[in-house]
Amino acid sequence: MSRFFDLVSKPAREMGGYSPNPPKQRAREFQPRLIRLDSNENPFGPSPRAIEAMRAALTTVHAYPDDDCIELRRKLATQHDLAPEQVLVTAGSTALLSLLCTTLLVPGLNAVTSERSFIVYSMAVHATGAQLIETPMRDDAFDLEAILGAIDGNTRLVFLANPDNPTGTMLDTNAVDKFLSRVPGHVVVVLDEAYYEFAKHLAASRKVAHPSSLEYVQRGASVVVLRTFSKVHGLAGLRVGYGLGPAELLTYCARMRNTFSVASVAQSAATAALDDRNYIDRVVASNTAQAEVLANGLSALGYRVVPTFANFLYCDVAEDAASFAERLLNEGVSVRPLRAWGAPNCIRVSIGTPEQNQFLLNAARKVAGRKSSVSVFRS
Numbered sequence: 001m002s003r004f005f006d007l008v009s010k011p012a013r014e015m016g017g018y019s020p021n022p023p024k025q026r027a028r029e030f031q032p033r034l035i036r037l038d039s040n041e042n043p044f045g046p047s048p049r050a051i052e053a054m055r056a057a058l059t060t061v062h063a064y065p066d067d068d069c070i071e072l073r074r075k076l077a078t079q080h081d082l083a084p085e086q087v088l089v090t091a092g093s094t095a096l097l098s099l100l101c102t103t104l105l106v107p108g109l110n111a112v113t114s115e116r117s118f119i120v121y122s123m124a125v126h127a128t129g130a131q132l133i134e135t136p137m138r139d140d141a142f143d144l145e146a147i148l149g150a151i152d153g154n155t156r157l158v159f160l161a162n163p164d165n166p167t168g169t170m171l172d173t174n175a176v177d178k179f180l181s182r183v184p185g186h187v188v189v190v191l192d193e194a195y196y197e198f199a200k201h202l203a204a205s206r207k208v209a210h211p212s213s214l215e216y217v218q219r220g221a222s223v224v225v226l227r228t229f230s231k232v233h234g235l236a237g238l239r240v241g242y243g244l245g246p247a248e249l250l251t252y253c254a255r256m257r258n259t260f261s262v263a264s265v266a267q268s269a270a271t272a273a274l275d276d277r278n279y280i281d282r283v284v285a286s287n288t289a290q291a292e293v294l295a296n297g298l299s300a301l302g303y304r305v306v307p308t309f310a311n312f313l314y315c316d317v318a319e320d321a322a323s324f325a326e327r328l329l330n331e332g333v334s335v336r337p338l339r340a341w342g343a344p345n346c347i348r349v350s351i352g353t354p355e356q357n358q359f360l361l362n363a364a365r366k367v368a369g370r371k372s373s374v375s376v377f378r379s
Ligand SMILES: Cc1ncc(COP(=O)(O)O)c(C=O)c1O
Pocket: 039, 040, 091, 092, 093, 094, 095, 118, 161, 163, 164, 165, 192, 194, 227, 228, 229, 230, 236, 239, 240, 241
């Protein structure tokens, strides 16, 4: 075997080599003007207030950042009506997923989530040597009965992506309330709300009750709500996210994090982005309107589209999705085929600007039914 195979830890040996980036580097070589609808990024660029704040922060990057992100933490605490100790800022919400796993899991323990959910749950759990139990979905959504049934004495974490990525489905207030009332006390429930603002708006427009997850935290439930600056604020490249949860648990998590992990420029940008109400409202309103345009357009081509509560659509193209995505790539637009999620006929399409969405629909119209043989998505 190789030189280090016997030296590295068992989880390092056994973890797969999943890369979150689509093969865009290769795609860019032949498509320099590629439209990227593959990573659920904000198509409008960063919040202008965040850009201004980043410029101002550049002159102080010779100094280490504030390890506790005090200004941002206080602002988030005030905004959510919590104590600063109930807020933990991390380098993206994925960093907090890893911290929760290293804080609560060891080999022999487990976490529970649904199949076809956010791929980082699996990576974060397996890195600790613990087990991840994935229950089957029901109607493209989390089956909470199945999750309750999978919890045992060794379970420490449950991950609910709400809305789910990649299906875009959302659990409503009633479902989450009932679920939490039945979860045993030794389990921490992570409500991953990366798409919170989009979900809230889409739920209101469809008269669906969006869970008031903050109330769970305010009443001291064993719940950690995850939010991020990567989506509605357009700051994915900066890596800032946060958790809202029990102060004691977050203190343990904070001990496990890397020192100075949230860059000072990122802290400044995030703090400013919170005040950029005009930008947030514009992004959310466009997403709500365009979700419908894109869903109608794809449905008109004969594809099954799952109603979304996020900034992307889950779409069954009734053929090999990798091949379909490759044909779209050749037309200049990148979407995510979902074989790795166990959905070989499905793609996830991020909701772009109105122009990008029209481009995608035109490209989909062109490539529908046309097959190709070699796929860059398979390697
Ligand atoms: C469900 C879910 N949680 C978390 C994240 C990641 O957020 P961050 O960029 O803050 O690490 C994503 C990003 O795609 C997501 O889909």
